[in-house]
Amino acid sequence: MNNMLIHRARISLFAGAATILVGLTASACGSSPAPASPATTTPVPASTATPDTATPGTQPAAPATASPRPSKPGGPDPVLGAVWGPGQQGYGTARPATIFNGGDPTGLVTGVHWQSWGGPVAIGTGMSSDARNTDVANAQQRKATIQAFNLGVCKGKLMYQAIEWYFPGDKFDPHKYIDICTGKYVGS
Numbered sequence: 001m002n003n004m005l006i007h008r009a010r011i012s013l014f015a016g017a018a019t020i021l022v023g024l025t026a027s028a029c030g031s032s033p034a035p036a037s038p039a040t041t042t043p044v045p046a047s048t049a050t051p052d053t054a055t056p057g058t059q060p061a062a063p064a065t066a067s068p069r070p071s072k073p074g075g076p077d078p079v080l081g082a083v084w085g086p087g088q089q090g091y092g093t094a095r096p097a098t099i100f101n102g103g104d105p106t107g108l109v110t111g112v113h114w115q116s117w118g119g120p121v122a123i124g125t126g127m128s129s130d131a132r133n134t135d136v137a138n139a140q141q142r143k144a145t146i147q148a149f150n151l152g153v154c155k156g157k158l159m160y161q162a163i164e165w166y167f168p169g170d171k172f173d174p175h176k177y178i179d180i181c182t183g184k185y186v187g188s
Contacts (some may be wrong), residue, residue: 081180083142
């Protein structure tokens with residue numbers, strides 16, 4: 001008889017704990033931030049800006065970590081924007097190895113390795129066509145630094161809403177980027 005009471009008490013305890021966990025999960029899922037308005041969104045500057053890449057007048061965010069981490073404990077990783085046009089690759093996914101805007105080769109970055117992901121700024125490197133001083137047909141493949149920033153909710157998903165990539169000798173400019181929630185070029 002005593003064992004039966006202990007068994008029932010354990011079942012009641014586990015059922016109560018399960019109910020609490022379900023309630024906590026439901027409240028955590030229902031408390032996502034409201035989508036940011038593109039007109040009022042301010043990009044987050046590079047978190048790992050070095051003296052040669054820092055933009056004067058900007059304050060760097062907290063340093064990025066060397067290993068990828070989720071945006072919140074137990075939560076989903078943010079994705080890289082959303083697909084806004086035909087032929088695109090990498091958008092709408094987490095940590096894509098290829099990013100392609102769906103146009104000419106200057107909008108393609110391959111072999112992307114992410115040094116950080118999940119914080120205010122995601123930093124990666126990859127290869128892209130550098131047409132800064134030539135036409136697209138004569139562009140050379142060079143290592144590019146990718147910065148995805150403006151972490152927030154768009155179209156119901158946690159995502160980086162802005163992206164820019166640049167080559168050695170260039171500097172990150174938080175005022176010139178692609179709004180990868182809408183596909184609009186900002187500051188061009």
